[in-house]
Amino acid sequence: MSDRKRFDRVLIANRGEIALRIQRACRQLGLETVAVHSEADAESRHVREADVALCIGPAPAGRSYLDTDALLLAARVTGASAIHPGYGFLSENADFADAVEAAGLTFIGPTGASIRLMGDKITAKRAMRDAGVPCVPGSDGPLPASMDEVQALAAEVGFPVIVKASGGGGGRGMRVVWDAKDLAEAVTLTAKEAQQAFGNPTLYLERFMQKPRHIEIQVLCDTHGTALWLGARDCSLQRRHQKVLEEAPAPGIPPAVIAQIGARCAEACRKIGYRGAGTFEFLYEDGIFAFIEMNTRVQVEHPITEATTGIDIVCAQLKIAQGEALAIRQEEIVTHGHAIECRINAEDPFSFMPSPGTISRWDLPGGPGIRVDTHVVDGYTVQPYYDSLIGKIIGHGASREEAIARLRVALAEMRVEGVSTNLRLHQDVLADPRFQEGGVDIHYLERWLAERT
């Protein structure tokens, strides 16, 4: 493991709202920031406000935000001695983390070895099972080459099963199989897709859980052996495996149950020598948690945990990377109230097609318990090259009802013109009686959308 060093200038290898979020944390800690951007993002807010800004390539991410050589060169010429990868792009690329450290810089995240272990879902599941974290039952490793053996395995696990790519991510590279007769074709197709999308055809198989909730545990680990869990988030409201709205804590799950699984996650982190921020993702059904994967980076939905615990996760990432010990003990972490995040996307509210264009009006909400994380300003142009997230509205209240009420006021205040957004979807979800009850499963939103049309 490399030495953690002090640094005073951080290169932010990302764009959009998370780049601004990281820049704010750096500023708060007295660190200088280097913004690197594509030609399309030259007018971005964090670029304008950075201590140093550098264009590293044209709009397509492959030639800018994903260009390791350009990023390392940018760090060298600007004198940055640490790199924060944000989420997406290179944040979970183990080779990038290794290259950063090999260049004598600090990677603000876990070691390349941890990213590699968790980036392969088969090795991740093994490591978690060995560390005492409950996993979804399934093939205990890659699928065998013989289809007869795969059939036997699936029969043992029990249909329906889900065939998943070991190197998969972003909700791609998986297929649900309801019946043994469809298994062979599903395996062939998914392997082909996995090879194309991730350069790795290795597959595994799991029991397909039919009505689970997506519950995740945030962890923070320093390099002195302390691993903390910061409560749970419920991210069950998803469309095409993409999260739409998240909340903390998870409604209806007793704190003692969360504490038990949280402690397991923290213990697993100690076992694998994890450092920095991370998230354990679980499916939760009939009172049972089943690990599906770990994200080795800060997540889009981190603000709801910040709201409920009072811990600044991005500042903590920076301090951990500086070699500081976490200044808080597990017993001191308490959850206050309830927080909900609405991801605001520039997209058609019905077809969900991206809606790039120039934002002519951008009126943001405010008031007690409302936090807005966005890089957008009046006149900002939403580019077609990147994801369509243009902001996050986070509502915090003493109770879930208060958080919902505050968010409903906030969303009603918000005015966006020039592009379409999913604001209306969020308003309708917050007004939905079943959502208000809490605890919907991961298929609820799609069922609800289908009924609406």
Ligand code: ADP
């Ligand atoms: P990715 O890395 O692509 O996000 P995950 O393994 O986290 O893949 O799975 C993404 C989503 O797919 C989950 O949130 C869930 O909706 C669904 N999913 C994955 N595994 C299962 C399973 N065993 N049973 C039911 N749904 C699953």
